[in-house]
Amino acid sequence: MIRIQNLHKSFGKNHVLSGVDLDITEGGIFAILGPNGSGKTTLIKSILGMVIPDKGTILVEGVPTKNRSLYRNRIDYLPQIANFPGNLKVCELIRMIKDLRGKVAYDSILIEKFQLAPYLGKKLSTLSGGTRQKLNIVLTFMFDSPLIILDEPTTGLDPISLIQLKQLIHGEKKKGKTILITSHIMSFVEEVSDEIVFLLEGQVYFKGSISSLKSKTQQLDFEHAIASILKDNHAQNIKI
Template identity: 65%
Template structure:
């Protein structure tokens, strides 16, 4: 379980998170939604320890994350933009990440197969298309089988076949009881893989509940229209 208590974060005079309180239970796939600049990525990076809040606390399984970095080994992360040296070959990158993680047992071959990446293993990252790079990044995100998975815009650049593969992988993780936080602008994808929605607006949690709750609250049968309804109300 991840528990977030009264998190505030400012960058210079720009207050990005404004007293976020949140409990993320185990075994849920939660969509982290909101317009650009709402604080989604800052919240995710705060959980990862990549951003230090000005105020508030974050707990993973009742342990304050400030008390050590070891908790990060329980989390697999796909950043919105992953930058690695272009001269690295794909197999070299995978090996490097395995070496950095140390004793963790990686299952990269399963995901290399699923994303049909074998022809690209000996190619340099700088010579890959954006979609192929994203598939490599997804292999890195899933191969350690950690209990918590955070995916920031995982569908970016993916072709329809790879998108279906990604959906199947996420559904498999849910069956295993993993906790997933997923940020995406593709509402059909979110509805297909997520149980709950957390909508952030101007640094605060504007809605937190199931997709069914959201549709009931907005009187919308369609998920995309329900999100649009939230946006309109937030602007009002």
């Protein structure tokens, strides 16, 4: 589904990606994790074509992404922060996104699932953070694309909506879709993910199952396994 080879990206003197090599197979849920500044967002935006790498190649479904844009029609993306004009009504935003994408949309099912019908006539500026996030989820999942990228999808969600999101993600996986997720909520990652991609200092430090990560770090639970990686890296930096 996605092949990344020797990917580099710097912003000034800050080397964010330093030779990332990564293969994401078709079908499954992959969590991209790492501390702040590890390159998660830059990697995702490079896949989306929002950031142009300094070096390296990205292939999506076997097609190089460089100087191409049509492949993005095969991706549904939920950004960490979605900025839309506050004077738009919810129904107007949904209609606008449907018109822009020009694809069959399944918005009515999702509107019911996340109980957004009472908000369709309200302006975006009046929505709470949680309601806005539910709307962003609807906008992301209402198209039937093979690749879904979710950047911190649980932000602001109440427990019922979080359960709905998990069900939605697992349902899309059953359709054979590939789903990339970034999240700081380790319990959520552990519950939904098939594999972990852990970035450290702009490179892939680990890729594999959570059980393999626990074995590698000799930890019994997921959170302690992640903490072990960060502690070891911090200790190495101090020695250097």
